[in-house]
Amino acid sequence: MAAPAINKAGQTGGPGSADNAVQSLTLGKALNLGLRAAMEADPKVLMMGEDVGKLGGVFRITDGLQKDFGEHRVLDTPLSESGIIGTAVGLAVRGFRPVCEIQFDGFIFPGFDQIVSQVAKLHARTRGRVKMPLVIRVPFGGGIGAVEHHSESPESYFAHTAGLKVVSCSNAVDAYWMIQQAIQCDDPVLFFEPKRYYHSGNMKAEVDTNATPIPLFQSRVLRQGTTATVVAYGPSVKVAMDAATAAQEEGKSLEVIDLRTLSPLDLAPVYDSVRRTGRLIVVSESPSEASLNSEIAAKVQQECFYSLEAPVLRVNGFDVPYPPAKLEEHFLPDLDRVLDAVDRSLAW
Amino acid sequence: MAAPAINKAGQTGGPGSADNAVQSLTLGKALNLGLRAAMEADPKVLMMGEDVGKLGGVFRITDGLQKDFGEHRVLDTPLSESGIIGTAVGLAVRGFRPVCEIQFDGFIFPGFDQIVSQVAKLHARTRGRVKMPLVIRVPFGGGIGAVEHHSESPESYFAHTAGLKVVSCSNAVDAYWMIQQAIQCDDPVLFFEPKRYYHSGNMKAEVDTNATPIPLFQSRVLRQGTTATVVAYGPSVKVAMDAATAAQEEGKSLEVIDLRTLSPLDLAPVYDSVRRTGRLIVVSESPSEASLNSEIAAKVQQECFYSLEAPVLRVNGFDVPYPPAKLEEHFLPDLDRVLDAVDRSLAW
Amino acid sequence: MSSPETWTHPEPREGPAATAAAPTAEQVIAGLRATSEGGPELVQLLTPEGERVPNPEFDRYVADVTAEDLRNLYRDMVLVRRADREANALQRQGQLGIWVPLLGQEAAQIGAGRAMRPTDMAFPSYREHGIAWTRGIHPKELLGIFRGTDNGSWDSNATRFHPYCIVIGNQVLNAAGYAMGQRFEGRVGNSGDADDTNEATMVFFGDGATSQGDVHEGFVWAAVYDAPLVFFCQNNQWAISEPTERQTRLPLYQRARGYGFPGIRVDGNDVLATLAVTRWALDECRHGNGPVLIEAFTYRMDAHTTTDDPTRYRLSDELEAWKLKDPIERLRVNLVRHENADQAFFDSVQADADALAAELRDYCFNMGEPPIEQMFNNVYAEPNPVLDAQRDDFLAYHASFGGEH
Amino acid sequence: MSSPETWTHPEPREGPAATAAAPTAEQVIAGLRATSEGGPELVQLLTPEGERVPNPEFDRYVADVTAEDLRNLYRDMVLVRRADREANALQRQGQLGIWVPLLGQEAAQIGAGRAMRPTDMAFPSYREHGIAWTRGIHPKELLGIFRGTDNGSWDSNATRFHPYCIVIGNQVLNAAGYAMGQRFEGRVGNSGDADDTNEATMVFFGDGATSQGDVHEGFVWAAVYDAPLVFFCQNNQWAISEPTERQTRLPLYQRARGYGFPGIRVDGNDVLATLAVTRWALDECRHGNGPVLIEAFTYRMDAHTTTDDPTRYRLSDELEAWKLKDPIERLRVNLVRHENADQAFFDSVQADADALAAELRDYCFNMGEPPIEQMFNNVYAEPNPVLDAQRDDFLAYHASFGGEH
Numbered sequence A, B: 001m002a003a004p005a006i007n008k009a010g011q012t013g014g015p016g017s018a019d020n021a022v023q024s025l026t027l028g029k030a031l032n033l034g035l036r037a038a039m040e041a042d043p044k045v046l047m048m049g050e051d052v053g054k055l056g057g058v059f060r061i062t063d064g065l066q067k068d069f070g071e072h073r074v075l076d077t078p079l080s081e082s083g084i085i086g087t088a089v090g091l092a093v094r095g096f097r098p099v100c101e102i103q104f105d106g107f108i109f110p111g112f113d114q115i116v117s118q119v120a121k122l123h124a125r126t127r128g129r130v131k132m133p134l135v136i137r138v139p140f141g142g143g144i145g146a147v148e149h150h151s152e153s154p155e156s157y158f159a160h161t162a163g164l165k166v167v168s169c170s171n172a173v174d175a176y177w178m179i180q181q182a183i184q185c186d187d188p189v190l191f192f193e194p195k196r197y198y199h200s201g202n203m204k205a206e207v208d209t210n211a212t213p214i215p216l217f218q219s220r221v222l223r224q225g226t227t228a229t230v231v232a233y234g235p236s237v238k239v240a241m242d243a244a245t246a247a248q249e250e251g252k253s254l255e256v257i258d259l260r261t262l263s264p265l266d267l268a269p270v271y272d273s274v275r276r277t278g279r280l281i282v283v284s285e286s287p288s289e290a291s292l293n294s295e296i297a298a299k300v301q302q303e304c305f306y307s308l309e310a311p312v313l314r315v316n317g318f319d320v321p322y323p324p325a326k327l328e329e330h331f332l333p334d335l336d337r338v339l340d341a342v343d344r345s346l347a348w
Numbered sequence C, D: 001m002s003s004p005e006t007w008t009h010p011e012p013r014e015g016p017a018a019t020a021a022a023p024t025a026e027q028v029i030a031g032l033r034a035t036s037e038g039g040p041e042l043v044q045l046l047t048p049e050g051e052r053v054p055n056p057e058f059d060r061y062v063a064d065v066t067a068e069d070l071r072n073l074y075r076d077m078v079l080v081r082r083a084d085r086e087a088n089a090l091q092r093q094g095q096l097g098i099w100v101p102l103l104g105q106e107a108a109q110i111g112a113g114r115a116m117r118p119t120d121m122a123f124p125s126y127r128e129h130g131i132a133w134t135r136g137i138h139p140k141e142l143l144g145i146f147r148g149t150d151n152g153s154w155d156s157n158a159t160r161f162h163p164y165c166i167v168i169g170n171q172v173l174n175a176a177g178y179a180m181g182q183r184f185e186g187r188v189g190n191s192g193d194a195d196d197t198n199e200a201t202m203v204f205f206g207d208g209a210t211s212q213g214d215v216h217e218g219f220v221w222a223a224v225y226d227a228p229l230v231f232f233c234q235n236n237q238w239a240i241s242e243p244t245e246r247q248t249r250l251p252l253y254q255r256a257r258g259y260g261f262p263g264i265r266v267d268g269n270d271v272l273a274t275l276a277v278t279r280w281a282l283d284e285c286r287h288g289n290g291p292v293l294i295e296a297f298t299y300r301m302d303a304h305t306t307t308d309d310p311t312r313y314r315l316s317d318e319l320e321a322w323k324l325k326d327p328i329e330r331l332r333v334n335l336v337r338h339e340n341a342d343q344a345f346f347d348s349v350q351a352d353a354d355a356l357a358a359e360l361r362d363y364c365f366n367m368g369e370p371p372i373e374q375m376f377n378n379v380y381a382e383p384n385p386v387l388d389a390q391r392d393d394f395l396a397y398h399a400s401f402g403g404e405h
């Protein structure tokens, strides 16, 4: 890896300095500090996107970075997503490590061609001579009462695209570390951030900036259980955890796994778990047809064929355009739909 | 449906006239005649794309249409895929039924935003007031010894997109009818054409232009069998059929199903079949992660949970950028890989 | 529905943002520059002080405008502003999830909108409440978008006002296609009485949108197909926090120079000039001389949306300077100065505005919850068994809670 | 590898295409128009007859060009053409799957390529065999693309020649980003001796590409970031079967007018003029006055690719007219007329060309099959366990056939 080692990040004073290593942070603030640490660690790291400079991004995730690192490292770009990604490709060829912010999930599509045809393929095209250490940050998912195109979950498109890596964080600790690891990765990483929890006070967590993080491309068992396994990522992890808490009251013990890495998938912990529980529920806000959840089901039914006591069941957003805000509570997987799936699995 | 009834198409003289109702056609020629019939049947049908006019398209699928229907019905467009699809949306709003040709699979991505954000959503956005009777024709798949971006299988992206319908033809008879049915459909249809068989003489088939076609959104059992089921679409159907022929010599009887419709999937015939054979192999040139084949596996493991004697096995292109031509024989699913999967299924 | 405040800003508890940066020197300069009159090529018929200035080229396009017409334009602008302010207030009160203010752009929109014939077609972006008004769409039809019950409830076929478009710039190609269709159907270039059958299309977008590839492709297609399309760019000086300098070196109307069709900059705070220039442009289009690009030079006097905080990126001085060029005020002064309106008129407009606001408010408070099926219906025009099954399953599941869920 | 003939054309058995349409009147006119000298603003230093015409603006950019330099330019063009013709022949013989001829565009590419410094960067499209040559890339390094063994084997970092790009226009944004990086690193605008550290980037695309959104966005970004980027558009009059009229109303160099940077049309069949204009443009960029758009007015003398059949869409008259302006011929005449080259020189160039062709041919015949692992390797820079497992499984499966498969 070209970038300096990660444990250097954030140790040079400021909000992440050693004498202040453990802080209670929202997910959004953790991202902000993670980005700051990455910029401090490597002068080649750039931020680019619409309104990421003076405004700090519409979600304030890049707050303060332009002020401290200057306009040549934090770029308020023209309003063009293909431009953001396309120029980031050129900057990466030149040796920079651009971090692109796509303002909302639904606005990544004008940049789709650059992602699929250039970002994903340049390393292979050049037989490894040109690296693409590019991060594309995408605030994604629903639950924020927004208008059209602001609540989508496009991650499956990218998981289907060879040459990309795709991750999603679900909590402040992961947010802090994963964004730095993604920036250090020499492969292009699509980084999906659960925007609905950016500033949620009750999702605050203690982030120890001196800790050693687990590797980026690993899933994690968040809660152990025996009745059934629930797999989720991004914003759905909280839903899964809440379901597990609720299930416990009914005497059901759910094992919850946070995928973290969507491509490559790291399903070893899932196979382990399913071999013990015999049942799997996969949860995601994305529409279900030809999605990541389909992939997990396809892999698990193969790897755990003799262990499954019921088919893998999926709890997804529906195969409809994301609905108007007043309907999103029905669109989004919630605790009840997860528990219903658990019951259906048990009754199979 | 707004367009005139389909059995009127092609009965007004010319290549498809009644006194010449049965013709032996290549897949490409069948498409050409199907497009001609659709244009004759409804003056609102337009062809648009790069080089579709004088040249008749780089594959000659629109050959002769501009000459006979004029430059306002067959448009040699500017070189911009977003433009082709974006203006087609406007033309559809105006009451036209545009048929867009994307020159090669790998060039659909500059138009991706228009497809995902406008084509797929306008009908829902307007609560049904604005229809999108748009067809996007995509010559797809490999096996033609071409350079980069000319051999891809992007259909899963569209199957994952709510609001679109997606179909693929595998033979001349279907090609002739399905293209007309797609044009008559009031929903937007992505129409995937197996380019490698366009002009293949030994894929010629007798097309009866007076016949009554089966509905567009139905799968079809092409060959009955008892040992295992093989599902394929587009160019992979021939691979599946060839595998079935080869398997027969080894005493294995494969049931082969041509999906035809990729979204919505019509899996009832597949479930029926798997309930009898207990084994399923799905074949596609597309990369496998989060793909249509994942979806089929996910659905079948659920619907046929107690019938499956082995997991659903997938035979796909690999999760790599489509390789240089000299390597494509290794990338593409072939008869041997299908038979190997059948053997693995039997040995499970 | 969670308030957008909670998602675009850190919670208040976290204290003021550390870097609510004062604008830089460049920004001050940019802001001041923007308050200049828009350059020598700006078409203006009413000065900010409400004086009518002659314009040999464009006077004839408003020669037929009577005092009553002027009063109607004034009334339009006041009502549209009032609806805008009311909706903004409704958002503050939690009745809407978000609102996109039009404040300051009333003249640009009323001038452009009133230049259209009923048979013309319009493709809006998301801030076109004034254009909607001129298409006969009541502001309450917009509310569903911002309250989250639907994506706008007007009939886009009947009103010839396409749905709002939120993806920046991609409606421009849709409009180009529609205008191509008008041409293909022979609705362009007919002369004499048949001129009445001529049609044109307008597409609305912002200064920021000009950077998008789709807007360029719209220019290319409209030029190549001689489409009767008026590109109407409201340059309100800002794309959220970014000044036009982030998008272009040149005034935006000059973009047309590279495509071979006319581009013109009009004072977007001058309703009469905007009316004149748009009438000219639509005429050109209907007669086969399209497309045309209009840059309406105006100013976004409020935040980008109710979730935006402009104090982070622009000086209040800038706003103050633009207040002197308020589009409504200049027409009011003109009406008064020429004794084309009396106090009774202004009172009646005020009363109409109050009534409209009350109606909007009332409507908003009584908007029901959308039925769950709405999410599944109309995704397709024809049956889709996969989705139908999803719907049926979910409705049955939902019913199992006895409607409690 | 199936021959492309079998996939882009019906099989020969099916007889001649029913509608191998003769060009229409418009096309005849378009064709003839195209053979005019490119308009009054065309920069030309050598007439088609090889006469040196003075140009007060651009003469100084080639004031240092010696007779030897001219001979080298000639040699470049001849060798590049010879490699092109050889590759075309190799395709006809089934050794390559497809070939993209450069015939007719030698002067545009050699002139532009020779204007670059080694430290400059170039982003090509797919027809830039002449540019590749000037970057020190032997034509054999291109063959893998067309034989289907790789996507080009040169080192893009060492040669500062990015891989070929096949998706029309999207490399333009990549080039803009690279040029932004040059600026961010302080490689622009240094004066005095430090001028040597200045860098610029060139990006190559065709007339058809100008319609793509990405090309526009490249213009916007380069302008906004003052990127040292020369947009070099080879207008060879055709995008496959479509004449430039399908893409634009105006000469393409005028596109720059809408963005606020210079656009210029050069005679792309005049190697000296192209050299001069490109040197000027690169200088502008290196000194901080970029970007610049150059339209090199030239002609595609062969088919679009070896699978294309130009007789379906253009008149042979057009080609004949352009043959009179052959880029190599005019320099040859000039060299002879001024006695700057003798027969020995021409013989030696001929011999070099023969040797190059033989070398290319030989190389092509001896190109091995790529190893299967190549398909899996280098998809990622860091490990990917999912793909690694796919590779291992497939290699094991493949080995089970004993290498027979």
Ligand SMILES: Cc1ncc(C[n+]2csc(CCOP(=O)(O)OP(=O)(O)O)c2C)c(N)n1
Residues within 6 Å of the ligand: A050, A079, A081, A103, A107, A110, C127, C166, C167, C168, C205, C206, C207, C208, C209, C210, C236, C238, C239, C240, C300, C304
């Ligand atoms: C493709 C896309 N990218 C980003 C956004 C987010 N966004 C919404 S409005 C806006 C600024 C638009 O500025 P401008 O075009 O000037 O229009 P204005 O809002 O000023 O009317 C941005 C970046 C979007 N809606 N669509």
Ligand SMILES: Cc1ncc(C[n+]2csc(CCOP(=O)(O)OP(=O)(O)O)c2C)c(N)n1
Residues within 6 Å of the ligand: B050, B079, B081, B103, B107, B110, D127, D166, D167, D168, D205, D206, D207, D208, D209, D210, D236, D238, D239, D240, D300, D304
């Ligand atoms: C995005 C995209 N669409 C379509 C194509 C197919 N295609 C290849 S070359 C070409 C014409 C390009 O014309 P031009 O830009 O003038 O370049 P030229 O080939 O004349 O050098 C087309 C349409 C492509 N490669 N990429």
Ligand SMILES: [Mg+2]
Residues within 6 Å of the ligand: C206, C207, C208, C234, C235, C236, C237, C238, C239, C240
């Ligand atoms: Mg704006």
Ligand SMILES: [Mg+2]
Residues within 6 Å of the ligand: D206, D207, D208, D234, D235, D236, D237, D238, D239, D240
């Ligand atoms: Mg060309």
